Amino acid sequence: METENRKKLTLGAWYTLIVFALCLLVFLCLPPRKPLQPLTTQVLSADQSLISLLFEENREPIELNQVPLFLQQAFISVEDHRFYIHNGISPVSMLRAVYNNLFSDGGLQGASTITQQLVKNGFLSPERSLTRKIREIFLAWKLELHCSKEKIFEMYLNQIYFGHGAYGVKTAAQTYFNKSLQELNRAELALLAGIPKGPSLYSPYLHLQAARDRIRTVLKRMERVGYISMEEVEEIILEPLRLAGKTQRSRQARYFLDFVLQEASERLRIPQDRIASMGLKIETTLSLPVQKAAEEALFDGLRPFQTGIQPQGALIAVHPGTGEIKALVGGTDYTKTSFNRALYAHRQPGSAFKPFVYLAALEEGYTLASTVPCRPLSIKTSTGRYEPTDYGPNKYHHQDLTLRQALAESCNIVAVTLHLRLNILPSIKMAQRLGITSPLPHTPSLALGTAEVTPIELLEAYLPLANGGRAIKPWAIKRIYSSFGKLLWQRKDRAKTVLDPRLSFLITSALKDTLKPGGTAASAGRNLKCPAAGKTGTTQNNKDAWFICYTSRLASVVYIGNDDNTPLPAGGSGLAAPIGVSFINRALADEENLDFSAPAGITSRRICRNTGLLATTNCPATTEYFRFGHEPTTYCMVHRRIRLRVCAKSGLLPSPNCRETEEKEFAWNEHPTAHCTICQPSRNLWELLFGSSFPEGE
Numbered sequence: 001m002e003t004e005n006r007k008k009l010t011l012g013a014w015y016t017l018i019v020f021a022l023c024l025l026v027f028l029c030l031p032p033r034k035p036l037q038p039l040t041t042q043v044l045s046a047d048q049s050l051i052s053l054l055f056e057e058n059r060e061p062i063e064l065n066q067v068p069l070f071l072q073q074a075f076i077s078v079e080d081h082r083f084y085i086h087n088g089i090s091p092v093s094m095l096r097a098v099y100n101n102l103f104s105d106g107g108l109q110g111a112s113t114i115t116q117q118l119v120k121n122g123f124l125s126p127e128r129s130l131t132r133k134i135r136e137i138f139l140a141w142k143l144e145l146h147c148s149k150e151k152i153f154e155m156y157l158n159q160i161y162f163g164h165g166a167y168g169v170k171t172a173a174q175t176y177f178n179k180s181l182q183e184l185n186r187a188e189l190a191l192l193a194g195i196p197k198g199p200s201l202y203s204p205y206l207h208l209q210a211a212r213d214r215i216r217t218v219l220k221r222m223e224r225v226g227y228i229s230m231e232e233v234e235e236i237i238l239e240p241l242r243l244a245g246k247t248q249r250s251r252q253a254r255y256f257l258d259f260v261l262q263e264a265s266e267r268l269r270i271p272q273d274r275i276a277s278m279g280l281k282i283e284t285t286l287s288l289p290v291q292k293a294a295e296e297a298l299f300d301g302l303r304p305f306q307t308g309i310q311p312q313g314a315l316i317a318v319h320p321g322t323g324e325i326k327a328l329v330g331g332t333d334y335t336k337t338s339f340n341r342a343l344y345a346h347r348q349p350g351s352a353f354k355p356f357v358y359l360a361a362l363e364e365g366y367t368l369a370s371t372v373p374c375r376p377l378s379i380k381t382s383t384g385r386y387e388p389t390d391y392g393p394n395k396y397h398h399q400d401l402t403l404r405q406a407l408a409e410s411c412n413i414v415a416v417t418l419h420l421r422l423n424i425l426p427s428i429k430m431a432q433r434l435g436i437t438s439p440l441p442h443t444p445s446l447a448l449g450t451a452e453v454t455p456i457e458l459l460e461a462y463l464p465l466a467n468g469g470r471a472i473k474p475w476a477i478k479r480i481y482s483s484f485g486k487l488l489w490q491r492k493d494r495a496k497t498v499l500d501p502r503l504s505f506l507i508t509s510a511l512k513d514t515l516k517p518g519g520t521a522a523s524a525g526r527n528l529k530c531p532a533a534g535k536t537g538t539t540q541n542n543k544d545a546w547f548i549c550y551t552s553r554l555a556s557v558v559y560i561g562n563d564d565n566t567p568l569p570a571g572g573s574g575l576a577a578p579i580g581v582s583f584i585n586r587a588l589a590d591e592e593n594l595d596f597s598a599p600a601g602i603t604s605r606r607i608c609r610n611t612g613l614l615a616t617t618n619c620p621a622t623t624e625y626f627r628f629g630h631e632p633t634t635y636c637m638v639h640r641r642i643r644l645r646v647c648a649k650s651g652l653l654p655s656p657n658c659r660e661t662e663e664k665e666f667a668w669n670e671h672p673t674a675h676c677t678i679c680q681p682s683r684n685l686w687e688l689l690f691g692s693s694f695p696e697g698e
Contacts, residue, residue, distance in 0.1 A: 039279025039483050040171070043260055045286045046324070046478075051252050054261075054276035059167035060174075061279060061483060062181070064154035067169060070186055073227040074193035075157065078218050080114040081225045084149055115140040118156045162192070163199030176204065178244035187239035190218040204243055211241075253291050255330030255340050260284055260476050267480065267489045279483030284476050285324035290317055290554075293586035294327035301579035302332060302560070305569050309333060310562045314342035314455045315583060316474070317556040320463050323472035323495070326554065327587070339563075346438065346452040347561055350572065351410045351520075352537030352546045353449030355465065355507055356434065358407055360426040361418045362503050368510055369612030369624045369632060371400040374413045379420065379444050386444050388412045391538075402612050404624065408513035410520045410536065412448055419447035433498050435460035435471060449537060459548065459557040465507055465533070466550040468599065469499035501599040502627045508533045508550075508596050509625055515581075521547065524577035529585050530593040538571030547576035549584055552594045556583060601628045608636035616640045640668035647676035657681050 039061055041054040064072075076083055112120065119139040147155075162172035172192050173181045181189070194214035195202045204211035219233045228236075264282055265272040294315045302313055309332060317327040330340035339345075362368070379386040390412045406414035419427050427447065428440045438453045440446060456474055463472050472495045480489045511533035515525030520536045530551055537546030545560040545568055558580040560568060568575060603626055608619035613632050615621035619639040626632075646652060648660040652672045657679040666672075 039277060041276055041278055041280040041282065043257060043282045043284060045284060045288050046326075047287070048283070049288055051284065051286060051288070052257055054257075058165045058171055058175075059158065059279075060170045061158045061168065062170040064150055064157070066181070067154075067157060068181055068184075068189060071169065071181065071189040071193060072153070072157075073225075074190050074218050074222055075114075075153075077222040077225045077227060078193055078197070079117070081221075083114050083153070086113060113140065114156050115152055118152060118159060121159055160196045161199060162195050163203045164205065176244065177242055179242075185239045185242075186236045187215055188241060190215045190222075190236065191241065194218040204241060252288070253286060253328065254334035254338070255342060256284075256286055256291065256325070256328040256476065258330070258338075258340050259325070259328060259343060263475070263477050264480060267477065280488075281481040281485075283478045283480070285319075285326065285478060286328075286476070287326045290326040290587045291328075294329050294556075294583055297579050297583035297586060298329050298558070299332055301575070301582060305575070306332070309336050310564070311560055311568055312337065312341060312563055313558065313560040313579070314340075314345060315556065315558050315579070316342050316456055316459050317554055317583070317587065318459060318463065318474045319553065320466035320472075320550060320555040322493075323463065323474050325474050325476045327556075328476075337563075341559065341561075342455050344454060345559065345561070346454055347544045347559065348451065348539045349449040349453055349458055349546055350537035350539040350544060351412075351415075351449060352458060352535050352548055352572070353431070353451070354407065354410065354415045354447065355511065355535060356431040356436075356461070357415050357419050357422075357427045357447045358403060358510070359434075359465075359499070359503055359507055360422055360430040361403065362506055363430070363500070364422060364426065365630070366403060366418070367612070367624075367626055367630050367632075368402060368404040368506055369607050369626070370403050371612050372403065372406060372414045372417050373400050374406070374411050377413050377416060379416075381444065388416045388445070388448065400610070402609070404510045404513060405518075405609075407507075407510045408516070408519040410514075415447040416444055420444060431461060433471070434462075434464050435473070449539070455557050455559040458546070459555060462548050462550060462557070463555055464499045465504050465511070466552070466555045467504070468501040469497050469504045470495040471498040500627075502601050505596060505598055505602060506625055506627070511535055512596075515549075520573045521577040521581075523573065524581040527578075527585065528581050530588055530591075531595040532584060533596070534577070534580065536572030536577055538573070542568045542571050544568075545570065545572045545574075545576040547572050547580040549577075549580040551584065551588065552596055553591060554584065554587055556580060556587075558583070598625070602626070603628050603631055605631045607632060608639060611636045611638055613637075637668050641665050642668060642671050644671055646672060647679060650676040650678045652676040652678075655679060 040059050043051045043054065045051050116137070158168040158170075160169075161167055162175065164175050166172045166175040169181060169192060172195070173179055173184060176192070177184060177188055184192075191202075191204065191211055191214065194211075194217060197214070201207060202211050202214045216233075216237060219228065219236055222228045223230055223233050260282060261272050261275055264275055264280070294317055298313050298315045302311060305311060312331050313329075314331065315327065315329045316325065318325055328342050330342040331337050361370075374390075377388060401409070401411055401414055403414070403418075424442055424444070424446065428442065431440060436453060436457060438451060438457060440451045443450070460472070460474055463474075464470055475491060477489075478491050479487060482488055512531070513519050514521050514534050514536065515528055515532060516522060519525065521534055525534075532549055532551045534547060534549040537548075538544070543561065543565055547558045549556050549558075558576045560576050560579070562568065604623050605626060606615045606621050607613060607624045608615045609622050610620060612624075613634055613636040616635050616639050618641045619636050643663055643665045645654060645661050645663050647654045647658040648662050649658070651664075653675045654661045655676045658676050659679065
């Protein structure tokens with residue numbers, strides 16, 4: 001009796017051990033779960049148009065209740081008609097698979113259940129072995145224990161591959177028919193159910209007749225299972241296949257996408273390479289029409305000068321009030337050169353740096369009417385003497401220029417003179433305050449843009465000039481949603497005032513003259529169709545060409561240069577400015593042309609163009625803007641005139657003895673102040689006798 005009990009205990013122990021081992025195998029020894037369904041991330045423009053799909057597997061998820069019942073029944077019929085009554089494993093199929101693996105040279109064969117197919121593709125490696133098959137069975141069993149049939153079926157429909165890069169039924173409907181599942185007829189739905197058995201065999205784009213045959217196979221299987229009648233089979237066969245045509249969806253705005261991925265990675269604090277598989281919806285600031293205008297303007301402008309892929313360029317456009325990036329082009333061909341010059345090209349801005357010097361001067365009390373001499377200048381530095389000159393045969397104007405005139409004509413001497421008068425540091429601080437983050441050396445030549453900056457950095461520093469003094473960092477992403485529609489991140493306004501709005505208006509009014517006769521961009525400005533301000537920039541030997549152009553609604557920067565730093569065929573005025581003006585015209589073709597409005601605290605005066613003082617009637621006059629309290633109070637002495645009656649003989653003020661006088665005009669301070677002493681009294685008989693002349697008129 002004791003021996004028998006001992007045997008029973010031993011047998012029970014073995015049973016317990018086996019059950020325990022199976023539990024360990026199922027629940028503990030299985031591989032860690034990997035993502036079942038890498039999802040497709042959507043990048044959308046400002047108006048919700050699709051810019052690009054980012055994916056490892058092109059898949060857009062759908063819930064089971066959104067899948068037409070006919071399509072569900074079709075899949076169940078051809079893949080696993082006992083799906084809703086088994087526990088994840090079909091014993092007959094399992095035994096057939098084991099038998100074929102042991103005794104057949106062809107490897108594993110036989111159908112798996114829908115649950116097994118989900119497990120095989122989502123959890124396991126693609127190896128074909130008995131061990132993998134056993135693990136597949138146990139995982140299918142485990143999945144059925146933890147998930148409902150509906151959830152398993154939903155995951156399956158979102159996971160399966162349909163060919164041509166399409167994963168999941170929703171993406172498949174778009175790939176083959178460019179429609180939603182709800183818009184498809186029954187024949188089209190039957191085709192979708194039949195394709196996964198062999199995407200390369202049953203694709204209607206590759207083998208149309210095989211695809212039609214496959215539809216009949218699916219429908220007959222549905223009839224055999226009991227979902228439809230034979231009459232319905234014949235009826236559905238006659239329904240048309242409304243194929244969309246095989247197209248390759250290309251990504252738009254590739255350089256902009258790079259910036260979006262970088263920004264999304266920073267905002268979500270995740271590696272950039274994960275974004276494409278997370279099923280995110282990224283809403284951006286991009287305007288596809290403005291992006292197209294930027295690409296066309298840059299490509300058309302560079303095409304006559306290009307040899308191979310050089311010269312290269314970049315164009316960025318931003319809404320000045322919000323900082324939203326509306327267009328970003330980092331090169332002429334992303335497929336040939338993916339280097340994003342808009343973000344990463346560090347180049348000297350040349351004269352495009354000068355407005356920061358002029359702003360610092362205005363802040364220190366100068367006005368646009370202040371005059372500075374443009375004459376030979378020699379400065380002693382630690383490396384020798386620095387002697388700036390201007391471009392062209394006339395290296396100096398040899399006259400005093402107002403700040404407005406000097407900025408429009410881009411006078412190097414005036415810029416350096418102002419920079420030195422301010423002791424350099426105010427210019428540096430102004431540029432940094434507005435948005436320049438690159439190192440700025442404490443040198444006289446900095447006024448001429450000898451420090452390297454990036455295009456997006458330079459544009460950022462110009463935004464306060466265009467928007468009334470507010471610093472805004474250009475940005476690309478409005479909102480990011482998860483694959484379930486949950487808001488993960490949203491942009492918040494971070495603008496701050498860094499510049500007196502009156503100074504922004506003053507410098508903008510001066511930069512508008514750059515595009516007018518006499519300005520460095522006058523040739524391009526003749527084609528401008530809306531009020532705008534701008535500044536050209538050219539570095540030594542034409543190695544870099546720049547043009548910043550902004551309106552009240554759009555601010556842009558154009559950079560042109562050879563990647564090997566060799567000279568360009570033209571500079572900022574001849575190469576970059578025409579591209580910038582062409583872009584502004586295209587981008588704002590349908591926009592209302594609004595000019596810049598003066599803020600409170602701005603007054604205007606008629607001044608002399610030459611002296612900057614209040615104009616007299618004889619001055620070459622113009623209207624100038626000033627901060628209230630900074631306007632001139634004295635009149636120009638150079639052109640001030642006075643009319644006086646003088647002696648015709650001496651030209652002096654007439655004395656009582658002057659018989660002949662005339663009225664003449666004199667420059668101020670050049671008119672006579674002494675009276676005539678030449679004219680003497682006449683000596684006739686009456687005077688000799690009576691001591692006085694005849695009464696006048698007698």
